[in-house]
Amino acid sequence: MRAYSTQFGTAQIHLRNPLISAFWSFAFPGCGTLAQGRLLKGLILIIWELTVNGSAKVNLAIMYSLLGKFEMAKQVINERWFLLYASLYVYAIWDSYRGSVALNQQYILADREDASIRPFVLKTYEQNPLDTRNPLLASALSLLAPGLGHLYVNKLISGMFFIAWTIVVMYFSHALPAVQATMLGHYDQAIRIVNMQWLMYLPSIYGFVLHDACVAAVELNKLAEKEQSKFLRDNYQPSNFKMPL
Structure with a gap:
C-alpha cells in the first residue's frame, strides 16, 4: 500500500534521502521522523526536545558559543x-535515518504491487479529495505562517501542531514586539525584550515547514497521477483492442 487516506490527511510512503531525514532530526529532533509520516513518534520526540532543551538551556549555550563567549555558555547550561x-x-538522528531506509524498501515493494488508492474520503468532520497541489504555494503559505502549508496539502494534524507550536514560540520569545521595536529603530529595546532561548526555535520551525510542505505537495501530485493512471488502465480499453465489424 502506497498511501492511506483519512479525513485528517493522506499518509503515504515515497522515496526519501535518508541523509535529509537525518539532517532534519539534527536540526530539530523529531522533525525527520515527522516528515516520514510517523506522527506519534515525531510529536513525542519534538515535545521531549522542547522540554529537555528548555530545561538545559541548550539554545542559550549555542548562542553564546557562536558569539565566542564560552564561559557564559558554561554558566547557562x-x-x-x-x-x-x-x-x-x-x-532521533539514528531513528530518522533507519526509518527512511526501511520506508524506501517498503515503497519499492508497494509500487511494484501497484495497489489501488482511495481517491476521495468524505466524513462528518472533513473531506479529503486526492488532487494536485502547487508546491510553491504550499511553501509560501508556510512562510506566511508555519502550519498553513500543511493544512493546504491536507496534513491536518501536522498543520495544527505547527500552528500551535509557532504561537507558543512567538509568545514566549517576544519575537513580534522585538520586530516592532526594530522597525521603529529601537534596536536596544528589541535586544532587551527578546528571549533567545525561545527565539532560536524559529529557524528550525520555518526551515522544516518550508521543506516538508513543498515535498508533501510534490509527492501528493505524483500520487494523484499514479491513481489516475491506474484508473485509466483498469477502466478503459487498450489501444490495440479490435472493434467488432
Missing part, C-alpha cells in the same frame, strides 16, 4: 539536563 539531551539527539 544545566549539565544534568544536558546529558539527557545528548541521548535524545543521537536517537
Whole structure:
C-alpha cells in the first residue's frame, strides 16, 4: 500500500534521502521522523526536545558559543539536563535515518504491487479529495505562517501542531514586539525584550515547514497521477483492442 487516506490527511510512503531525514532530526529532533509520516513518534520526540532543551538551556549555550563567549555558555547550561539531551539527539538522528531506509524498501515493494488508492474520503468532520497541489504555494503559505502549508496539502494534524507550536514560540520569545521595536529603530529595546532561548526555535520551525510542505505537495501530485493512471488502465480499453465489424 502506497498511501492511506483519512479525513485528517493522506499518509503515504515515497522515496526519501535518508541523509535529509537525518539532517532534519539534527536540526530539530523529531522533525525527520515527522516528515516520514510517523506522527506519534515525531510529536513525542519534538515535545521531549522542547522540554529537555528548555530545561538545559541548550539554545542559550549555542548562542553564546557562536558569539565566542564560552564561559557564559558554561554558566547557562544545566549539565544534568544536558546529558539527557545528548541521548535524545543521537536517537532521533539514528531513528530518522533507519526509518527512511526501511520506508524506501517498503515503497519499492508497494509500487511494484501497484495497489489501488482511495481517491476521495468524505466524513462528518472533513473531506479529503486526492488532487494536485502547487508546491510553491504550499511553501509560501508556510512562510506566511508555519502550519498553513500543511493544512493546504491536507496534513491536518501536522498543520495544527505547527500552528500551535509557532504561537507558543512567538509568545514566549517576544519575537513580534522585538520586530516592532526594530522597525521603529529601537534596536536596544528589541535586544532587551527578546528571549533567545525561545527565539532560536524559529529557524528550525520555518526551515522544516518550508521543506516538508513543498515535498508533501510534490509527492501528493505524483500520487494523484499514479491513481489516475491506474484508473485509466483498469477502466478503459487498450489501444490495440479490435472493434467488432
